[in-house]
Amino acid sequence: GANSVLSDSTMPDNGMANETVLFNVGRDRYVARLAPHEETPYPTFPVFDLGLQRDCMTLVRARTDVPVPEVVRYVEDPKWLGTPFLVMRHIEGEIPRDSPPYVLEGWMASLSATELARLEEGTVKVLADIHTVRDPADLEQLSGDWTKASPLHRQLNWQRNYYDWAREGLRVPAIEDALA
Numbered sequence: 001g002a003n004s005v006l007s008d009s010t011m012p013d014n015g016m017a018n019e020t021v022l023f024n025v026g027r028d029r030y031v032a033r034l035a036p037h038e039e040t041p042y043p044t045f046p047v048f049d050l051g052l053q054r055d056c057m058t059l060v061r062a063r064t065d066v067p068v069p070e071v072v073r074y075v076e077d078p079k080w081l082g083t084p085f086l087v088m089r090h091i092e093g094e095i096p097r098d099s100p101p102y103v104l105e106g107w108m109a110s111l112s113a114t115e116l117a118r119l120e121e122g123t124v125k126v127l128a129d130i131h132t133v134r135d136p137a138d139l140e141q142l143s144g145d146w147t148k149a150s151p152l153h154r155q156l157n158w159q160r161n162y163y164d165w166a167r168e169g170l171r172v173p174a175i176e177d178a179l180a
Helices: 050-063 113-130 136-140 151-166 173-179
Strands: 006-010 019-025 028-034 071-075 085-089
Touching: 050 071, 050 085, 151 173
Parallel strands: none
Antiparallel strands: 006 019, 019 028, 028 085, 071 085
């Protein structure tokens, strides 16, 4: 509302694809995901589609029990923060860090074998739950300009295109063999 106060704004030192801002409005905690600025020297993806991210999160939240944050607002107009952004309600939890890589340092590297097994089981359950979203009408809204190819072929084509974009002339035979 008009009397709400913005407070406790922080930017975690994490993530390579985009900037993240955590903040409070009154007693509520939020997260803003900012699309990379046009001048980003080393983009992680050829296209950073916050609208698609919003649609996926909204769909998974509506159709499953996966802990997906509520999307509060998607703002495509860059006039406010210099780039499009997505605002979500904050969900408590520990996030694996990109820097240093979570497989080398940090809370994941210090887990016991039992804790790692529990994390692995939980991860597989979340992935399985996400894949219970199967209604063609639901999935069609996410398909964009894809062809009528099967989901597997679309995914392989996306991975092949991403590899071609990211490799900057370098070849990784193992990836090329897997895609073939």
